[in-house]
Amino acid sequence: MDANLEPDFSLSMRLLLVEDDQDAADYLRKAFREAGHVVDHAADGEDGLAHALDGKYDVLVVDRMLPLRDGLSLVAELRGRGDQTPVLILSALGQVDDRVVGLRAGGDDYLPKPYAFTELLARVEALSRRGAPQAAETVYHVGDLELDRLAHRVTRGGKEIPLQPREFRLLEYLMRHAGQVVTRTMLLENVWDYHFDPQTNVIDVHVSRLRSKIDKGFDVPLIHTVRGAGYMVRVGMR
Amino acid sequence: MNLPRDFSRLIRTTAFKLLAVYLVVFAVFAVSMIGYVAWHTRRLVESQVSENVEAEVRFLAEQYRIGGVQRLVLVIDRRTRRPGSSIYLLTNFAGEVLASNVSELPIGLLDQQGTRITTYKRSDEPGAKENLAYVEVFMLPGGYRLLVGKDIEDRDTLRQLVVRPAQGALVLILLLGLAGGIFVTRRVLKRIDAMNATAERIMAGDLSGRLMVDGTGDEFDRLAASLNAMLERIESLMAGLKEVSDNIAHDLKTPLTRLRNRAEEALRGAASEDDWRQSLESIIEESDGLIRTFDALLMIARAEAGQARASMVDLDLADITENVAELYEPLADEQGLDLVTEIAPVAIHGMRELLAQALSNLIDNAIKYGLPADGGRGRITVSLRRDGDFAVLEVADSGVGIPEADRDRVTERFVRLEASRSRPGSGLGLALVAAVARLHGGQLAFSGAAPGLRATLRLPAKAA
Numbered sequence: 001m002d003a004n005l006e007p008d009f010s011l012s013m014r015l016l017l018v019e020d021d022q023d024a025a026d027y028l029r030k031a032f033r034e035a036g037h038v039v040d041h042a043a044d045g046e047d048g049l050a051h052a053l054d055g056k057y058d059v060l061v062v063d064r065m066l067p068l069r070d071g072l073s074l075v076a077e078l079r080g081r082g083d084q085t086p087v088l089i090l091s092a093l094g095q096v097d098d099r100v101v102g103l104r105a106g107g108d109d110y111l112p113k114p115y116a117f118t119e120l121l122a123r124v125e126a127l128s129r130r131g132a133p134q135a136a137e138t139v140y141h142v143g144d145l146e147l148d149r150l151a152h153r154v155t156r157g158g159k160e161i162p163l164q165p166r167e168f169r170l171l172e173y174l175m176r177h178a179g180q181v182v183t184r185t186m187l188l189e190n191v192w193d194y195h196f197d198p199q200t201n202v203i204d205v206h207v208s209r210l211r212s213k214i215d216k217g218f219d220v221p222l223i224h225t226v227r228g229a230g231y232m233v234r235v236g237m238r
Numbered sequence: 239m240n241l242p243r244d245f246s247r248l249i250r251t252t253a254f255k256l257l258a259v260y261l262v263v264f265a266v267f268a269v270s271m272i273g274y275v276a277w278h279t280r281r282l283v284e285s286q287v288s289e290n291v292e293a294e295v296r297f298l299a300e301q302y303r304i305g306g307v308q309r310l311v312l313v314i315d316r317r318t319r320r321p322g323s324s325i326y327l328l329t330n331f332a333g334e335v336l337a338s339n340v341s342e343l344p345i346g347l348l349d350q351q352g353t354r355i356t357t358y359k360r361s362d363e364p365g366a367k368e369n370l371a372y373v374e375v376f377m378l379p380g381g382y383r384l385l386v387g388k389d390i391e392d393r394d395t396l397r398q399l400v401v402r403p404a405q406g407a408l409v410l411i412l413l414l415g416l417a418g419g420i421f422v423t424r425r426v427l428k429r430i431d432a433m434n435a436t437a438e439r440i441m442a443g444d445l446s447g448r449l450m451v452d453g454t455g456d457e458f459d460r461l462a463a464s465l466n467a468m469l470e471r472i473e474s475l476m477a478g479l480k481e482v483s484d485n486i487a488h489d490l491k492t493p494l495t496r497l498r499n500r501a502e503e504a505l506r507g508a509a510s511e512d513d514w515r516q517s518l519e520s521i522i523e524e525s526d527g528l529i530r531t532f533d534a535l536l537m538i539a540r541a542e543a544g545q546a547r548a549s550m551v552d553l554d555l556a557d558i559t560e561n562v563a564e565l566y567e568p569l570a571d572e573q574g575l576d577l578v579t580e581i582a583p584v585a586i587h588g589m590r591e592l593l594a595q596a597l598s599n600l601i602d603n604a605i606k607y608g609l610p611a612d613g614g615r616g617r618i619t620v621s622l623r624r625d626g627d628f629a630v631l632e633v634a635d636s637g638v639g640i641p642e643a644d645r646d647r648v649t650e651r652f653v654r655l656e657a658s659r660s661r662p663g664s665g666l667g668l669a670l671v672a673a674v675a676r677l678h679g680g681q682l683a684f685s686g687a688a689p690g691l692r693a694t695l696r697l698p699a700k701a702a
Contacts, residue, residue, distance in 0.1 A: 097549050196595040200602055205568040
């Protein structure tokens with residue numbers, strides 16, 4: 001059930017990376033490009049703000065501590081000018097209250113350093129609005145699997161699958177990001193609303209329980225494990 | 239001892255200032271009291287004199303009524319011969335003196351009836367000086383004028399008699415008060431100086447120093463006791479810091495060394511791409527572990543510094559407990575343990591993330607060590623209840639437990655009991671739980687759960 005992380009250029013994003021550490025910036029640009037995205041880079045807060053206001057980007061990746069203008073002020077300025085481009089804030093400060101401050105400034109996601117690139121990539125892709133169903137959609141479809149958000153009903157091949165409330169929310173989140181990698185910490189944050197590192201594979205067990213309800217007895221598996229990254233819901237493997 | 243300097247220090251103390259104010263207030267009181275006594279004495283003497291004079295006048299008028307002017311003159315003559323402070327004067331309509339012991343009076347004094355105070359000289363004391371007298375002038379039928387008076391120089395003498403010693407006493411009281419004040423202030427200063435000396439010794443690096451508490455329970459004792467408690471906390475924080483830095487040296491360097499070894503090994507000996515991959519994966523795994531340890535250390539440091547208190551909110555601990563238990567239930571089940579909950583509603587003031595992490599560490603621990611020795615299915619009981627003003631959150635397992643002697647050690651940083659050294663974990667999990675408990679003003683304790691271990695988190699609850 002493993003899927004490989006091959007670039008899907010139909011989902012290619014335009015990213016702006018605002019990061020003053022040249023090494024980190026070089027590494028991230030290379031890695032994002034290999035994943036099929038286009039990356040512009042700014043090395044300080046003022047340059048970053050100018051780029052962000054100029055270009056049409058899908059997602060901004062902004063370091064919190066920057067020369068000339070810090071990341072939070074950059075985001076606040078951008079929001080003040082009515083720009084709603086999704087922003088992911090990178091920071092060496094990883095405590096709960098730092099995170100709250102970052103999100104309050106207008107960030108859409110917050111990732112403490114050091115991070116795994118797969119985690120960053122998954123979060124950036126989740127932020128981009130490309131290829132994902134609109135939040136307003138009330139029914140999600142992946143193959144013959146259907147999730148009705150209003151009726152709280154899940155059916156596969158027309159047959160109803162009874163789920164616990166938490167399993168429903170787990171599947172809902174996975175299906176909203178169908179075709180995208182969803183990491184364990186993203187699930188813990190979005191389904192359970194906790195931001196700590198549980199140090200064990202608690203999430204894996206929840207997903208495997210859900211998988212046994214969704215995929216058991218069907219020929220085509222829909223919930224896939226992405227090795228070294230997380231999970232993905234989609235029809236078959238590319 | 240440098241006296242002038244010592245004295246200037248003395249008068250700058252709060253105790254001395256208080257004393258000075260007290261002395262001034264006291265002096266004002268004393269002066270008013272003496273004044274009142276003096277005034278009262280004078281009034282008393284005056285009223286006595288006037289009553290005396292009046293009685294005398296009535297008596298002499300009576301004598302005049304009975305026996306005419308001859309009898310009156312006779313009585314007055316007899317009276318003037320007696321020693322005493324009374325003065326008499328009787329004149330006829332022409333102003334001639336019929337009887338008297340007065341040699342000199344102000345002119346016109348006899349023209350008006352009534353009482354007044356006047357100067358006079360006695361005639362029976364040659365060379366007598368001018369004295370003050372209280373006199374009454376009385377008109378008798380037939381043009382006779384009678385003056386009866388009493389010397390009142392004594393009155394002032396009496397007043398002097400009261401006021402003088404009182405003034406002396408006042409001065410004495412002030413002097414004694416000042417001396418007493420200096421004595422008391424010096425005693426206070428001595429204790430403050432002792433405290434200062436201890437504080438300086440502690441600042442110089444002797445963290446084990448403590449202020450003297452002499453057991454009298456006075457404000458100095460109470461101050462010393464709270465300062466000592468503060469020093470205790472500082473010392474334990476410092477000890478903790480030292481221990482952590484020692485442990486960081488050990489527990490971070492060990493995985494760092496492993497990390498480095500793996501990398502070297504890969505460089506030197508990897509034969510195939512699979513070997514490279516395996517080495518790199520284990521290097522990433524090792525560095526993730528390092529990051530986790532580092533994060534846990536930072537979080538403990540933050541929790542212990544108490545900075546996070548500002549961001550605490552009121553929350554439903556039952557909700558958190560239920561959530562975290564639900565999060566871990568499938569994992570526990572997979573590992574062969576039944577996770578059951580007994581949750582009563584309790585609200586507390588705290589931080590949701592930290593509390594959830596603390597509980598998750600406790601449950602995580604119970605899953606790791608909670609399997610019974612006989613190899614059967616284990617059981618974890620997560621319970622929350624209110625006990626008076628406390629929320630009591632317990633995680634009990636059915637494992638082999640921890641020997642009583644080791645129970646306190648488990649919450650110390652990095653301490654992992656020897657037997658479990660081989661299992662995964664940073665060794666910081668329970669230390670973090672203890673730090674979160676302290677941050678919320680509560681505590682973490684361990685007891686036997688017959689069999690197994692019961693971890694109890696007592697946290698101050700919000701009023702129900």
